[in-house]
Amino acid sequence: MTSPPAATHRDAFAELVRPHWSVMSTLANRLAPDNDGDDALQEALAAAWRKRAQFDPSRGTARNWLLAIVADQARKGYRRLRPALELLDEAGEETRPEVDVDLRSALARLTDRQRPAITLHYYLGLPVADIADVMSCSAGTVKSTLSDARARLRRELGEDY
Structure with missing residues (x-):
């Protein structure tokens, strides 16, 4: 028996993440230091991809599992660097x-x-x-x-x- 092609795994992962992208991005941008939200989000996606076999829907929702990973990655960035204060809100308005x-x-x-x-x-x-x-x-x-x-x-x- 052969394993499914890599594209199938990528598609399944994308379907798992897609509905939660907005909330993941918001959390990363709120928790990560120095405007590093995009980096924290990227690191979280890489970590989620590596850990995808560990996700068990009987233990919790995909959203909560993904948010836990995002929060963890943002905290790692926060420990490395103290945040700079921003004077703009998320929408970029003063x-x-x-x-x-x-x-x-x-x-x-x-x-x-x-x-x-x-x-x-x-x-x-x-x-x-x-x-x-x-x-x-x-x-x-x-x-x-x-x-x-x-x-x-x-x-x-x-x-x-």
Whole structure:
């Protein structure tokens, strides 16, 4: 018996990734330092390709599996390089620089666990159960992490922020 051609594997992988591309890109761009979101996304795709045989749909969704890989790759980049603050939002339009700088700076100071939890919940709108799946922890840990991160952001930015 022969194995399927490489093109079949590539097509199947592309079909697995395609519906989740937008959310993967958003997560990479929010978590990766110094505008390295594209690099983090590329590294995540390469890692997902290498690990594709490990994906088990009975253990979770493809989206959560892919987001976990993206978050991991973005964290690796973050550890290598401290983020530079951007004065433009994702759409490339100017925002209120002082607000953007304050928020990005405060988010950059969150822990390696808090930063992805905040991003997944508030920027990508994932429910707690999915965040737990992506972060490989319990829903209670996610809730606690979000609570701690919000408290830290309130201390740094003030109640009225």
